[in-house]
Amino acid sequence: MPPVPNHTDPAVIRNFCIIAHIDHGKSTLADRMLQLTGVVDDRSMRAQYLDKMDIERERGITIKSQAVRLPWKDHVLNMIDTPGHVDFSYEVSRSLAACEGAILLVDAAQGIEAQTLANLYMAMEADLHIIPVLNKIDLPAAQPEKVAEEISGLIGCDPAEVLRVSGKTGVGVAELLDKIVAEVPAPVGDANAPARALIFDSVYDTYRGVVTYVRVVDGRITRREKSLMMSTGSAHDTLEVGVISPDPISTEGLGVGEVGYLISGVKDVRQARVGDTVTMASKPAPEALGGYDTPKPMVYSGLYPIDGDDYPLLRDALDKLRLNDAALVYEPETSLALGFGYRCGFLGLLHMEIVRERLEREFNLALISTAPSVIYRVEMENGQEHVVTNPSEYPADGKIAHVYEPVVRATVLTPTEFIGTIMELCQGRRGVLLGMDYLSEDRVEIKYTLPLGEIIFDFFDQLKSRTRGYASLDYDPAGEQESKLVKVDILLQGESVDAFSQIVHADKARDYGLMMTTKLKELIPRQQYEVPIQAAIGARVIARENIRAIRKDVLAKCYGGDISRKRKLLEKQKEGKKKMKTIGRVDVPQEAFVAALSTGSSADKPKK
Ligand SMILES: Nc1nc2c(ncn2[C@@H]2O[C@H](COP(=O)(O)OP(=O)(O)OP(=O)(O)O)[C@@H](O)[C@H]2O)c(=O)[nH]1
Numbered sequence: 001m002p003p004v005p006n007h008t009d010p011a012v013i014r015n016f017c018i019i020a021h022i023d024h025g026k027s028t029l030a031d032r033m034l035q036l037t038g039v040v041d042d043r044s045m046r047a048q049y050l051d052k053m054d055i056e057r058e059r060g061i062t063i064k065s066q067a068v069r070l071p072w073k074d075h076v077l078n079m080i081d082t083p084g085h086v087d088f089s090y091e092v093s094r095s096l097a098a099c100e101g102a103i104l105l106v107d108a109a110q111g112i113e114a115q116t117l118a119n120l121y122m123a124m125e126a127d128l129h130i131i132p133v134l135n136k137i138d139l140p141a142a143q144p145e146k147v148a149e150e151i152s153g154l155i156g157c158d159p160a161e162v163l164r165v166s167g168k169t170g171v172g173v174a175e176l177l178d179k180i181v182a183e184v185p186a187p188v189g190d191a192n193a194p195a196r197a198l199i200f201d202s203v204y205d206t207y208r209g210v211v212t213y214v215r216v217v218d219g220r221i222t223r224r225e226k227s228l229m230m231s232t233g234s235a236h237d238t239l240e241v242g243v244i245s246p247d248p249i250s251t252e253g254l255g256v257g258e259v260g261y262l263i264s265g266v267k268d269v270r271q272a273r274v275g276d277t278v279t280m281a282s283k284p285a286p287e288a289l290g291g292y293d294t295p296k297p298m299v300y301s302g303l304y305p306i307d308g309d310d311y312p313l314l315r316d317a318l319d320k321l322r323l324n325d326a327a328l329v330y331e332p333e334t335s336l337a338l339g340f341g342y343r344c345g346f347l348g349l350l351h352m353e354i355v356r357e358r359l360e361r362e363f364n365l366a367l368i369s370t371a372p373s374v375i376y377r378v379e380m381e382n383g384q385e386h387v388v389t390n391p392s393e394y395p396a397d398g399k400i401a402h403v404y405e406p407v408v409r410a411t412v413l414t415p416t417e418f419i420g421t422i423m424e425l426c427q428g429r430r431g432v433l434l435g436m437d438y439l440s441e442d443r444v445e446i447k448y449t450l451p452l453g454e455i456i457f458d459f460f461d462q463l464k465s466r467t468r469g470y471a472s473l474d475y476d477p478a479g480e481q482e483s484k485l486v487k488v489d490i491l492l493q494g495e496s497v498d499a500f501s502q503i504v505h506a507d508k509a510r511d512y513g514l515m516m517t518t519k520l521k522e523l524i525p526r527q528q529y530e531v532p533i534q535a536a537i538g539a540r541v542i543a544r545e546n547i548r549a550i551r552k553d554v555l556a557k558c559y560g561g562d563i564s565r566k567r568k569l570l571e572k573q574k575e576g577k578k579k580m581k582t583i584g585r586v587d588v589p590q591e592a593f594v595a596a597l598s599t600g601s602s603a604d605k606p607k608k
Helices: 026-036 042-059 086-097 114-125 144-155 173-183 308-324 349-362 416-428 459-466 506-523 563-578 590-597
Strands: 013-020 067-072 075-080 101-107 129-135 196-205 209-218 227-229 234-236 238-244 248-250 259-264 277-280 299-305 329-335 339-346 367-369 376-380 385-388 400-415 432-440 443-451 472-482 485-492 502-505 531-537 540-547 580-583 586-589
Touching: 013 026, 013 086, 013 114, 013 173, 026 067, 026 101, 026 173, 067 173, 067 238, 067 259, 075 173, 086 114, 086 196, 101 114, 101 144, 101 173, 114 129, 114 144, 114 400, 114 472, 129 144, 129 173, 144 432, 196 308, 299 308, 299 329, 299 349, 308 329, 308 339, 308 349, 339 349, 349 367, 367 590, 400 416, 416 432, 416 443, 416 459, 443 472, 459 472, 485 506, 502 506, 506 531, 506 540, 506 590, 586 590
Parallel strands: 013 075, 013 101, 101 129
Antiparallel strands: 067 075, 196 209, 196 277, 209 259, 227 234, 227 277, 238 248, 238 259, 299 339, 299 367, 329 339, 376 385, 376 400, 400 443, 400 472, 432 443, 485 502, 485 531, 531 540, 580 586
């Protein structure tokens, strides 16, 4: 591996990122760049580099290099990775703020998709120089002419200017690197000013503590002095400063325009949050770099261990995850039906799924999660206001004046043949059409305002199945709207089961009630007496099912007077009952909760 030139002259630095829809080939192109610039040699590319990543992954240390330094013809290129999903859009915007240029990568066989647009708009807002690139031109299905036209329509360039590359074969990648040097502006900053560096990522590494990825804007970050986080005002020893290429290489410091990492005595990522500014404690900058924002949860759900004894384990696991996830919030919660658990707040559905999956996989926990809920704002007639993230906190009916729910502006990109079915889906979810734009003859961008609460169930799955996977979705928060919302309770033998309560639009209350009562009728085994299952809004019952009584005579088989056999059977029955939760007088098996609460929804999953 050639030595990494330790340039500090901003004139030779180019900071860029690659923005693309999922699967359009960002990682593959990045791999080719690593190879072509000699950062990873051809032989070790697969055999060593990626293998090492696997080991890292297994051991749970930092998996990805968030920013890689690539030497290219007397220049230093810093490639900065951006998280690709809407849940993390604040973090994307911070990564973009660390760059001067962006490669807009579009799969030549797929064309522009929803996240291509979302990321492009963010890059344009950050004033980045955009280099449009068509990828996968080696594919027989590639339609470079058509997609180049789409891109040119979007950003107003000449279709002939759109570079054509293949991340797979490496065609065009050297030209792309040359173009980055030629077109992306060099960073500018004041080398003599007090240091200011933007944190664009922060990860917890089991061995090294919090590793903070920074882009220096002014001055110099050095390892000899204490560093200071500007939003918290806390100073820490600077243990190590360096660049990544692709292994961490420690350096004396980082100057204007440079991108690298910083390790300080920070204990968890909340103390070194994405978007914060780092300065040097000896000569602190008077003003932070703009735009620091604390991530706000959008979706809440209760997480409960299936085995109540695992509650302390769940608490430890959440504490550990928090070291690495500044956006995760949680507080203890008790449910009559599910016992002790935590109410957790997430940035979105994908974030929620990732957290749950990590808890189950990394910490071996079996969990029940309650239906996701958005944040409702309830104004009472007496002027009081409640913020409700859990249906059980919803104020009792009667004195409610107004209820507000969060809405999003959603963009769906689709082949024109699916317009009808998509509109039907959005309308059914209380969507309001904002407009339609044709990207080409057969591809269209449809914009809707939709309540967030309508998207968090199975919207994405519905969209994918109705369009055979051809439509893509992206959405941004767009404030709140007043709606006619009600809380539907589910009662077993007159006893409300908090885990099943849900806040829904008044027009959909009956559907929800019917769905839950029918589902539960199937899931709850017959008891020794009749059990009514009711759905109710306040005292008004809107749906009802009955589980008929059965008297299961377990002793019937025990003819004769074999008393020990009788006892065994009775004990076995007692064992079985332990796995039941008792609601009032009704025994409900755990599986019934799990099954009744599973919505089958899943968000757009990134592969990484
Ligand atoms: N034929 C062909 N396939 C490619 C090319 N680039 C990427 N692929 C394939 O496309 C798929 C997605 O590529 P990735 O590089 O993982 O895509 P990505 O954009 O990084 O995906 P995310 O990380 O999930 O956003 C993989 O199966 C790649 O092998 C290319 O130039 N030609």
